[in-house]
Amino acid sequence: MNIKQNILETIGNTPMIKLNKIAEDLPGTILAKVEYFNPGHSVKDRMALKMIEDAEKRGDIKPGGTVIECTSGNTGMGLALACIIKGYKLICTMSDKQSQEKIDILRAVGAEVFVCPTNVSPEHPESYYSLARRKNEEIKNSFWVNQYDNLSNRLAHYETTGPEIWEQTDGKITHFVVGVGTGGTISGVAKYLKEKNPNIKIWGVDSYGSVFKKYHETGEFDEKEIYSYITEGIGEDILPKNVDFELIDKFEKVTDRDGALVARELAKKEGLFLGYSCGSAFQAIRQLKDELDENSVVVVLFHDHGSRYVGKVFNDTWMRDRGFLNAENKVARDLFANHKDLPLLTIGAYEPVHNAIAAMRKYGVSQLPVVDDSKFVGSIDDSTLLAALSKNPNSRDAEVIQLMQPPFPVVQATDPISGISKHFSATNGAVLVELGQGRYQIITRHDLVSAMS
Numbered sequence: 001m002n003i004k005q006n007i008l009e010t011i012g013n014t015p016m017i018k019l020n021k022i023a024e025d026l027p028g029t030i031l032a033k034v035e036y037f038n039p040g041h042s043v044k045d046r047m048a049l050k051m052i053e054d055a056e057k058r059g060d061i062k063p064g065g066t067v068i069e070c071t072s073g074n075t076g077m078g079l080a081l082a083c084i085i086k087g088y089k090l091i092c093t094m095s096d097k098q099s100q101e102k103i104d105i106l107r108a109v110g111a112e113v114f115v116c117p118t119n120v121s122p123e124h125p126e127s128y129y130s131l132a133r134r135k136n137e138e139i140k141n142s143f144w145v146n147q148y149d150n151l152s153n154r155l156a157h158y159e160t161t162g163p164e165i166w167e168q169t170d171g172k173i174t175h176f177v178v179g180v181g182t183g184g185t186i187s188g189v190a191k192y193l194k195e196k197n198p199n200i201k202i203w204g205v206d207s208y209g210s211v212f213k214k215y216h217e218t219g220e221f222d223e224k225e226i227y228s229y230i231t232e233g234i235g236e237d238i239l240p241k242n243v244d245f246e247l248i249d250k251f252e253k254v255t256d257r258d259g260a261l262v263a264r265e266l267a268k269k270e271g272l273f274l275g276y277s278c279g280s281a282f283q284a285i286r287q288l289k290d291e292l293d294e295n296s297v298v299v300v301l302f303h304d305h306g307s308r309y310v311g312k313v314f315n316d317t318w319m320r321d322r323g324f325l326n327a328e329n330k331v332a333r334d335l336f337a338n339h340k341d342l343p344l345l346t347i348g349a350y351e352p353v354h355n356a357i358a359a360m361r362k363y364g365v366s367q368l369p370v371v372d373d374s375k376f377v378g379s380i381d382d383s384t385l386l387a388a389l390s391k392n393p394n395s396r397d398a399e400v401i402q403l404m405q406p407p408f409p410v411v412q413a414t415d416p417i418s419g420i421s422k423h424f425s426a427t428n429g430a431v432l433v434e435l436g437q438g439r440y441q442i443i444t445r446h447d448l449v450s451a452m453s
Contacts, residue, residue: 006085011038011045012160016168016299022269022282026289028174028296031188033165034272034302040077042260042275042304047184048078050156051145052086061143066091071146072233073102074183074304077189079145080109086371091135092141093128098232101308119228129238143436147182148240159190163233165189165299166196173200175292177285178301179277180204180212180251183243185301188200190247191452203250205277207259208289210235230256230322233303252287254280257324262286269313275304276313307325320391325416332420333435335451336441344432344440346371347380347399353388356380356400367430367444368403374438381429408432408442421448 004010014037023030035043066089067079075177076092083090094103095118098437102314106113110439116128124130136144147153165173176193177185190202208211214222226237229255266272281300285292314316319325323342344362345363347356349372356368362384367381382401388395388403395403409423410432423431429445 002185007039007081008049008085008274010265011040011049013164014038014289016165017268017270017272019282019300022266025230026298026299027292027294029296030285031169031299032163032270033133033168033299034206034271036129036274036442038078040074040081040305042074043075043301044074045078045081046160047096047147047153047156048075048145049082049158051147051150051152052079052082052088054152054155055143055145056086061064061088062141064088065141066139067145068132068135068139068142069093069147069221070128071147072097072306073106075145075147075182076102076106076111077109078120078312080106080111084110089179091139091140093135093159095128097174097228099312101310104230105308119328132209137376147184148238148242151242153182154183154188154191154242155242157185158192158445159188161185161301162189162192162206166193169299171196172297173197173294173299175201175203175298177203177281177298178205179281179303180206180243180248180420181277182234185303187244187247189301190244194247201249202247203284203288204248205234205281206251206253207231207235207280208253208255209237210253211237211239215239215252216245216248216251231259231276231280232309233275234280243250248290252284254283254287258283258321260319260324263306263309263313265408273306274302275306276309278302278304279313280363308424318410320340331413331417332411332415332431332443333355335443335447344369344442348372349377349404350399352387352396353380353400353403354396357385357396367408369408369430369432369440372401376407376432377401377412378406379408379428379430380404410434410440412442417448417451424448 014035016033017034019030019032038045067083068091070093076240080090090304092106093109093114096115096258097118103113116131117126120127122129130142154405173226180186184205193200207229209227211225214225259280263274266274277313347368347370349370369376370378408430413433413435433441
């Protein structure tokens with residue numbers, strides 16, 4: 001019978017999945033190594049188990065002991081699985097920028113969790129680094145994993161992740177792209193792949209507010225580069241020993257906003273419900289696409305599962321509060337949400353112009369669709385009326401059809417703003433939105449500007 005003896009035996013051998021719709025505009029072949037298929041739903045399961053097993057071999061932890069780690073959540077989950085099977089207690093320290101889902105999951109699998117402030121230096125006594133170190137000093141028979149400097153971290157990926165990627169791509173991989181936090185994944189995979197083919201490019205994904213990119217390019221640890229950011233799991237304000245900068249060809253920084261938006265895009269276009277930094281990893285490929293060609297075989301590693309970010313990246317209120325949901329994410333129906341139940345104001349083609357003027361004055365609008373027999377036959381706006389009345393005051397008694405301009409363009413309720421804006425010009429200041437069942441709404445230039453500001 002093909003039976004796993006415990007949950008730890010299911011770690012590794014995660015699938016390689018071709019990205020299709022989201023990668024249509026990218027040259028070459030884009031493949032995703034999807035690590036949420038690990039039992040703890042992240043790549044960190046690999047190194048968590050390796051670090052515990054190596055510690056056991058060295059005698060750093062004995063039966064009944066306590067494992068301690070400072071974590072952004074995913075390493076803690078991997079350690080929790082190992083501790084459950086091996087009978088250890090687990091203490092995790094975390095920064096307060098981590099999602100509540102991560103904290104709740106760790107507690108659900110038996111970890112004791114301490115949440116520490118983000119905006120303090122690593123040396124500060126309240127940092128999650130310092131608290132982990134202090135707990136290790138206070139508790140007998142405890143082992144502080146220290147994933148940042150524990151080289152079993154990158155060895156796990158040299159032994160498992162790298163070989164899997166090489167085998168799954170039949171050795172055709174040309175680029176490996178991954179977010180960098182502790183540095184274990186990128187360094188371990190890079191070492192293995194470059195031993196197989198030194199021409200493979202290794203690209204690390206960094207956050208704004210992290211020190212990696214500048215240090216890699218200049219050798220300078222610049223504290224001015226350090227500031228608070230939102231993206232979880234990548235970037236650092238320290239230089240972990242696991243990061244082998246000589247194996248990395250390039251670092252690319254990605255904004256908090258782009259990482260979040262692309263994570264949502266991956267879910268909708270590829271059915272991959274992924275974590276925050278996974279969006280950052282794919283965005284880096286977009287930003288560097290000019291360095292690819294049709295023969296490129298790019299493997300991007302997606303670290304973890306989106307279930308840990310439901311209250312953040314996948315929550316519209318959280319996204320909107322941070323200004324991440326702006327015009328690029330809105331569709332036509334979002335622009336008239338406040339008046340969606342009001343009827344569309346129109347003017348008949350054969351009504352006198354002074355009726356149109358009265359309607360504009362009464363309702364505070366500057367343009368009207370012109371209808372005849374329930375069909376849109378034209379449009380009229382205040383600039384047209386001003387020009388006509390300035391030339392001939394008697395124009396107010398003419399029929400609207402004599403002064404009207406072409407009809408407003410018609411768009412669909414789900415059309416994105418980026419497409420809608422193309423219909424606006426110096427001579428056209430509105431579009432009509434088809435809602436179905438003969439219903440329409442109007443979006444004006446003012447509505448569009450407000451949405452994009």
